[in-house]
Amino acid sequence: xxxxxxxxxxxxxxxxxxxxxxxxxxxxxxxxxxxxxxxxxxxxxxxxxxxxxxxxxxxxxxxxxxxxxxxxxxxxxxxxxxxxxxxxxxxxxxxxxxxxxxxxxxxxxxxxxxxxxxxxxxxxxxxxxxxxxxxxxxxxxxxxxxxxxxxxxxxxxxxxxxxxxxxxxxxxxxxxxxxxxxxxxxxxxxxxxxxxxx
Amino acid sequence: xxxxxxxxxxxxxxxxxxxxxxxxxxxxxxxxxxxxxxxxxxxxxxxxxxxxxxxxxxxxxxxxxxxxxxxxxxxxxxxxxxxxxxxxxxxxxxxxxxxxxxxxxxxxxxxxxxxxxxxxxxxxxxxxxxxxxxxxxxxxxxxxxxxxxxxxxxxxxxxxxxxxxxxxxxxxxxxxxxxxxxxxxxxxxxxxxxxxxxxxxxxxxxxxxxxxxxxxxxxxxxxxxxxxxxxxxxxxxxxxxxxxxxxxxxxxxxxxxxxxxxxxxxxxxxxxxxxxxxxxxxxxxxxxxxxxxxxxxxxxxxxxxxxxxxxxxxxxxxxxxxxxxxxxxxxxxxxxxxxxxxxxxxxxxxxxxxxxxxxxxxxxxxxxxxxxxxxxxxxxxxxxxxxxxxxxxxxxxxxxxxxxxxxxxxxxxxxxxxxxxxxxxxxxxxxxxxxxxxxxxxxxxxxxxxxxxxxxxxxxxxxx
Numbered sequence: 072x073x074x075x076x077x078x079x080x081x082x083x084x085x086x087x088x089x090x091x092x093x094x095x096x097x098x099x100x101x102x103x104x105x106x107x108x109x110x111x112x113x114x115x116x117x118x119x120x121x122x123x124x125x126x127x128x129x130x131x132x133x134x135x136x137x138x139x140x141x142x143x144x145x146x147x148x149x150x151x152x153x154x155x156x157x158x159x160x161x162x163x164x165x166x167x168x169x170x171x172x173x174x175x176x177x178x179x180x181x182x183x184x185x186x187x188x189x190x191x192x193x194x195x196x197x198x199x200x201x202x203x204x205x206x207x208x209x210x211x212x213x214x215x216x217x218x219x220x221x222x223x224x225x226x227x228x229x230x231x232x233x234x235x236x237x238x239x240x241x242x243x244x245x246x247x248x249x250x251x252x253x254x255x256x257x258x259x260x261x262x263x264x265x266x267x268x269x
Numbered sequence: 270x271x272x273x274x275x276x277x278x279x280x281x282x283x284x285x286x287x288x289x290x291x292x293x294x295x296x297x298x299x300x301x302x303x304x305x306x307x308x309x310x311x312x313x314x315x316x317x318x319x320x321x322x323x324x325x326x327x328x329x330x331x332x333x334x335x336x337x338x339x340x341x342x343x344x345x346x347x348x349x350x351x352x353x354x355x356x357x358x359x360x361x362x363x364x365x366x367x368x369x370x371x372x373x374x375x376x377x378x379x380x381x382x383x384x385x386x387x388x389x390x391x392x393x394x395x396x397x398x399x400x401x402x403x404x405x406x407x408x409x410x411x412x413x414x415x416x417x418x419x420x421x422x423x424x425x426x427x428x429x430x431x432x433x434x435x436x437x438x439x440x441x442x443x444x445x446x447x448x449x450x451x452x453x454x455x456x457x458x459x460x461x462x463x464x465x466x467x468x469x470x471x472x473x474x475x476x477x478x479x480x481x482x483x484x485x486x487x488x489x490x491x492x493x494x495x496x497x498x499x500x501x502x503x504x505x506x507x508x509x510x511x512x513x514x515x516x517x518x519x520x521x522x523x524x525x526x527x528x529x530x531x532x533x534x535x536x537x538x539x540x541x542x543x544x545x546x547x548x549x550x551x552x553x554x555x556x557x558x559x560x561x562x563x564x565x566x567x568x569x570x571x572x573x574x575x576x577x578x579x580x581x582x583x584x585x586x587x588x589x590x591x592x593x594x595x596x597x598x599x600x601x602x603x604x605x606x607x608x609x610x611x612x613x614x615x616x617x618x619x620x621x622x623x624x625x626x627x628x629x630x631x632x633x634x635x636x637x638x639x640x641x642x643x644x645x646x647x648x649x650x651x652x653x654x655x656x657x658x659x660x661x662x663x664x665x666x667x668x669x670x671x672x673x674x675x676x677x678x679x680x681x682x683x684x685x686x687x688x689x690x691x692x693x694x695x696x697x698x699x700x701x702x703x704x705x706x707x708x709x710x711x712x713x714x715x716x717x718x719x720x721x722x723x724x725x726x727x728x729x730x731x732x733x
Contacts, residue, residue: 088584089584090585091462091562091564093699095697095701100332100680100702101679103304103332104304104333104347106351107308107311108308108311118700123705147463148463148466151463151496153397153678153697154414156396156415156416174466176463176496177496181429182414182415182416185414185417236291237288238287238288238289238290250316250419250423253423253424259284260284260293260321260425263284263295264295264322268530
């Protein structure tokens with residue numbers, strides 16, 4: 072098993088209603104110098120969380136004790152910019168297992184799926200409903216049901232279905248990863264390589 | 270069946286299509302650098318796997334390297350450690366390594382084309398989103414995460430759902446003072462930073478046909494900034510002339526055989542795209558960004574749009590302008606600046622330095638401006654010296670540095686101080702991208718040059 076499997080998740084959520092959150096915000100480049108996958112959660116949203124003297128910025132949601140949980144809810148186009156997987160690692164290492172948004176940047180979404188963080192894409196309307204519900208009551212729990220591809224706001228029962236391709240769903244449910252699969256078809260790959268023109 | 274350029278290259282690389290899942294895509298060229306590869310090598314070690322095709326893998330150090338005194342040991346212990354890890358991993362797996370001080374060293378997306386690693390019809394990946402640069406040659410090239418780097422090292426394959434197809438056609442003639450960078454910033458301003466997410470873009474039309482290979486690289490480089498997986502341009506005589514006789518391009522009979530394949534690489538008449546955009550090249554002005562993502566760009570002569578005129582959240586928009594210290598309705602012309610950065614995989618090639626020199630020649634750096642000129646590779650550095658551009662830069666009191674990614678992402682010491690304004694020829698104006706609190710204005714080398722000698726935002730057309 073290459074990473075944690077993901078089945079269902081019931082948790083409160085941390086709202087970040089900002090659009091176009093790029094991976095430089097999720098983890099700034101100066102924190103990419105490690106050669107091991109350790110401790111990236113400490114620097115998640117570093118420059119939004121801490122001022123230049125490393126004091127927590129009180130107004131930022133991760134410093135607000137009212138909000139906690141394993142689900143991060145972000146605005147449209149979450150994870151744009153740099154391909155750094157460190158951004159997904161930071162999200163995971165901080166303790167999130169699911170990111171909800173109305174739109175994800177491609178590479179960030181792939182990176183999440185490759186490490187066992189579930190990206191859940193919902194409609195703009197449903198995203199707004201989640202933000203409103205969490206703002207009204209920070210203890211609002213969301214249910215992420217991967218087998219049924221459904222996200223639900225527990226207090227109201229409002230729900231929406233989400234997309235994930237069958238292959239990735241199976242991987243997430245079992246904690247399989249792509250390398251296991253590719254290794255299993257290595258002979259096919261070797262044959263293919265022989266006939267390449269380049 | 271009629272196929273697009275993208276279809277032809279993609280389909281010929283599919284080893285297996287997984288039902289209701291991704292395609293298993295064979296990768297011809299894998300470029301790696303020090304920042305996104307160490308954890309992938311660690312993964313291989315844990316799985317006890319070798320690198321399947323070290324001869325298709327190329328390592329260079331660029332993201333984290335100093336641009337001053339490269340002959341000395343790297344001062345920052347973390348950077349030094351990361352560079353050492355790449356060197357050791359490359360040696361352990363028989364991968365060619367162009368490290369700091371190597372004459373072929375430079376930014377991965379600059380050296381790839383220089384040495385003919387980049388070829389038409391190839392699939393090229395790298396753990397860096399600006400891998401899209403190589404699409405200029407008619408390759409499918411895109412950035413990947415570290416798990417995927419490990420995947421490619423282990424199996425030379427990657428698993429990706431086939432993206433949708435978009436074509437952006439721009440005909441007409443570009444006006445004087447309008448560069449490939451302006452074309453790209455214009456497109457992104459029209460599509461927004463997420464307008465091409467889920468798509469692979471083909472750039473078509475007179476404007477792209479007329480661009481040099483370096484200009485095409487600048488355009489394809491910025492494809493990711495509108496969310497696209499990558500962008501590509503049909504290879505033509507210009508492409509073949511550029512790559513012929515480079516170190517890694519095929520020679521003699523192998524060249525002829527490759528040319529047979531390459532000559533098929535064009536979109537068939539009538540092939541379908543999922544989305545198409547058409548623009549008029551003659552309507553593009555020199556561009557500049559005013560906000561905190563590359564889609565927040567406009568003609569340098571215009572005023573910053575009002576929140577009510579833009580799509581998307583007004584809160585996010587005002588947060589962005591607050592960060593920049595700008596107000597709705599402000600004109601950009603005349604705004605003071607503090608730094609100028611010319612370099613990066615977007616605009617760190619010799620044509621960019623020639624353009625910069627064209628404006629600064631005979632002028633002096635404005636007293637309020639610090640300017641860093643960072644070539645994309647040792648080849649570019651050498652050309653700057655050989656062509657006499659260095660004399661022009663020195664006479665104008667600009668500092669020429671050694672190659673690397675430098676202030677584009679500010680991983681090394683090249684950081685723009687908090688609150689300062691930098692006109693940069695790089696690719697991202699995100700908050701803190703060029704240093705904590707730094708404010709970035711993305712622009713062409715001509716706009717950067719005009720700012721460097723006047724100390725403020727200036728329309729370069731008034732100086733040419």
